[in-house]
Amino acid sequence: MTTWVLIKSDREPVFTQQEFSHQFFDRYSRQRFIKVQGCCLLLLLVLLLSNNANAQRSTEDKAVSELFQSFTQKNNNANVLGALLAGEVDASTPFNNFYTEQHLNHYRKLQQSYLTQAKAFQKKHLSLQSQVNLDVFIEQRKNTLTEIDRPAYELAVWQSNDYLSGLFFISSGYGRLSFDKIKDYEQWFERLQQLPELIIQLKVSFQKDLDKDVIAPAALVKHLAGILNSNAPQSIENSVFYQPVTNMPSYFTANQKQYVIMRYSKVIKQSVYPAIDQLKDLLINQYLPKSQGIKSVTSSDQGKGWYSNRLATYIGDSIEPDELHQAAHSNIKQIKQGLLEIQKQSGKQGTLSEFIQHMNDTAYFFQHAETLMKNYRQAMHQINKRTPSLFSDFPKATYQLASIDEINAAKSPALYYQLKSVEELMIGTLNINSARRLLHPKWQVKAHLLKYGAPGYHFLHAMHSELNDLPVFRDSANTRAFELGWGLYTASLGDELKVYSSWKDRLGWLLMDLKATLLLAVDTGIHLKGWSVNDANDYLMQHGFFTEQQASSITHKIMLRPGLWSAEKAGFIMVMHLKQQAIKQLGASFNPKHFHQQLLQNGRLPIAVVEKNVTQWIGNAAKGAVATKNVENTE
Template sequence: MNKLILLCTAVILFSCKNENTEKEESSQTNFSTLLKEYNEEGYELDPMMATNAGDSRFNTKFPNVLSEEYKAKKKAYYTKYKTVLTQIDTSHLTETEKMSKAVLLWDCNINLEAMTFNTDLMPLDQMWSINLYFNQYAGGTNAQPFKTVQDYKDWLVRVDAYLIWLNSAKKMMKKGMETGYVLPKSLIVKVIPQFEALAELPVEEHLYYAPIKNIPDNFTKEEIKELTEAYRSMVETKIIPAHKEMVTFLNGDYLSSGRMSSGITDTPLGSEYYAHQVKKYTTTNMAADEIHELGLKEVSRIRSEMEAVKEEVGFKGDLKAFFMHVRTNKDLMPFTERSQVIAFYDSIHQVMKPQIDKLFGNQPTTAFEVRRTEPFREKSAAANYNPGSIDGSRPGIFYTPIPEVEKYNIYDKEDLFLHEAIPGHHFQISLAQENDELPDFRKTLWYSAYGEGWALYTESMGKELGLYKDPYQYFGMLSGEMHRAVRLVVDTGLHAKGWTREQAIAYSLDNEAESEASITSEIERYMANPGQALSYKIGQLKIRELRAKSEELLGEKFDIREFHNQVLETGCIPLQLLEQKIDTWLMAGK
């Protein structure tokens, strides 16, 4: 009898175990399917994201994001997945899946919140708007492929779709003029030249004609003739006229309606929108006043370090005079050819290579290049990183504007390379794309507080990487950090404390080594996208805090390579989730 009972009990337990295992596997399968569906539908909403990821299925698509139809579809998308996520039991999910659920829920919430604000009535600006983003693909050197005849034809279709958006943008701006949703005049005058540059002949020198100059050798004569005629017609009859119309509109009615104020709270969007932007870009619940005070403290701290460098190099004069000295020192402007600038960055990389292995256990395999920023945008563009494709076929690219090579100052360029290239954006983005454990949507997700916070954190690693041996280069790092600390003050000043553009410029000039022209461009950047500038310093300070906590708690067991692995393996996530992850790792380590 006892043996029979034991046997029955074993059978029941085995059956229950199998049932639980099956439930767990089913739960994981269903969740994995959900994430794939989210990503697939996301590609349909944002086909450029698919192109960037190396997925060619949507290369002709460019939705009119300003249309009511599109906005309804977008709202339904985020609402559907938010509802489903709240019903998912996490007990059978892996740690990576639990993180994916938390990240996706945060993403749905912040996007739905963003849709409650009528930002579509101001669809253009001098730095962030869709036209500038789209134009980067037109020359044939970005993610949009130009390798086959079909690739060339796909772009023609996508251009037609883009022009529909451009026409809608003008209609929205006209409506915005009537309701108080309008850009400051100081930004409008920066937008106009960007359209003028694409409203001019000759066709052969036009950005949108550039792919024809690089037609692959394997195309037939007939194919080359057909495509050449099609691209010439596209530029002459579509692109140039559309941009001429926009130039006329911007120079006329729109400029005359432009506002003199600087902050976003002077539009109907109001303080509620700025609070949303702060949350979006810092991924925290910090208030604008709290961030402003933090910025003032950081500016004071960094100024004291700058004073020390000034004394080290023996400069006589105050810090503001030293800023001018650094800006105008011809010894820090050694180049006569643009190729020398590219070679300079390559030399920085070579110096770092022996130290990288000591600091990073996981390193990306995605190739990397340094290129000059395209001439059409380099006068108003900052240096930036363009991610490689997920399949590795396209390298990560660090773009640096070189409008006047003789004035290219190198005092802060070691610092810049760390941020925009290695181990900043290139490591962080490429490692996420190469991580097979991450679902596809997390390989292309971007949270500024994490991404820019990581990049700013890497700037402080210069000495560990064999750089900053020249005190001017170390001063460049301090200048970079000061630049981000100043952002905390001036961004909140502009959008929460009633500062004018001129006040913000003056404060920056008092505390930064940048030129007035550069600072003016930066202030106008913050005016165009409230809150984005806060992400860098907030993210950096959080990662520094987590490293210090890890060093203290783990003591001799602390491994800097493993810490960096822990931070980077998740891809971009909100800072609150990153902190929870590191705390869990620390408890396991103890």
């Protein structure tokens, strides 16, 4: 064997190759062992800390869940009608007289107590799902307290509209209560005896409004009187209160049926109807005469406070109502400019109004229901192929189209989405009213699918259904602005998805956007700027190409539900604001798939919670993008 030597200096020992190798590798092995040992200790420390964090997170998640459960039980007891409508309590639970001052004080203390407890949790110790649930819970408690502390509960019309509708619905037997046994009828009979007291309390609220000269417009009063007349007609057998009697099970004996008929008839005639008559008398003879000259609920200071609260409940409070009104005005101008560009592309001469009228000619509608459905299915397949270009997460639920049968067509809208479980499988169905073909212009098929189907309502509702162990209160959260805004936003993606292949498709999107924007402008115009009915009608006819009859119908709906009709466009504005913010802060690293993932991953949420979560994600993502860029520059 050849031997070589390494000489470093005269004083250093000389090693053979073999001796050197042994000593070198022994030293290297020791160093490596020390490093490995250090890494193992570090890993063990990380695991221990992680386990402690997970244990703490599990404990905190459990505590939050227990808080939710405790609140739900107490809230159900404090708002029995709401709990009955949600199916959370049975028919034996007594009603509470919700609008007495004593009960409202109790309800206020309940909400404040649980809001304080919720705020005490440190979110860093919670799982992401628990953090979101806690945010929704806090938002709900804040909104409820605001409603109680502001004049919301002082407006008798608003109290009565929702409260009476709930009472009438649950009394009809069509809710979640069962009427299968005599015991069921006896339990509900006990509740029926309480109705007069609740109705008289509403009369007291109306009298308070009259005394303070807080008057709602005549349209709301007439609407409420209509609800009373339709649900309690002259013949009690045709009233909602008698419906459980009319629909008694056939297997009841003759004696049982007679027993139910006598008891229900007596209490309806002698107690329920007289109370309703007292309320109607006050409405028609005292309240209505004073309401004739009132433009809107915001004609009084109390009404203005109430409307601001309603609007904040739907759309959050990060955007001022005045800003929304001005944004609607500006957006209408932009949309109409876009429509003029489309008219130019079409080659059609004349005014914009004449162009829109031309596009509503029968030639632009389907002649047969079969052709309509075929066109929808072809467009659906085209959209489905392009959706992965902007989305990375997809719901597990099956998505399909279905035609509404002719029996239900007359009372059904153009389209509606429905998610239901069939043999343990979730199926999302976009129901299309193919029998009413004039609701489906050819140029709006793709915009309809993007909004009402996938990736619009289907993605949001189906992915919400896949979230595990959601607390009960999440079902009652006011998510209207995000839901509708998300649908309008997905309809705006037609160009990005490359499915709007012609000016006709873009016309469908722009007219959809214009209608939502007009609803926002008119809602805030009436209830914020003091527009009259004629002002609103003229605005709709001028900017929305509506007939006088159509404009009048839209204005009437907006008058009846202040704030409600602003939600869709306001939600869209918020989603677009968040997208622009993400593009600005993330720059080249912005990925629409990640943005959409953030919007959808927590399901249906109040728009204020959506804004908070996505803004936080943008901030964290921006820091990550800057850190990555700095590393690249260093290299």
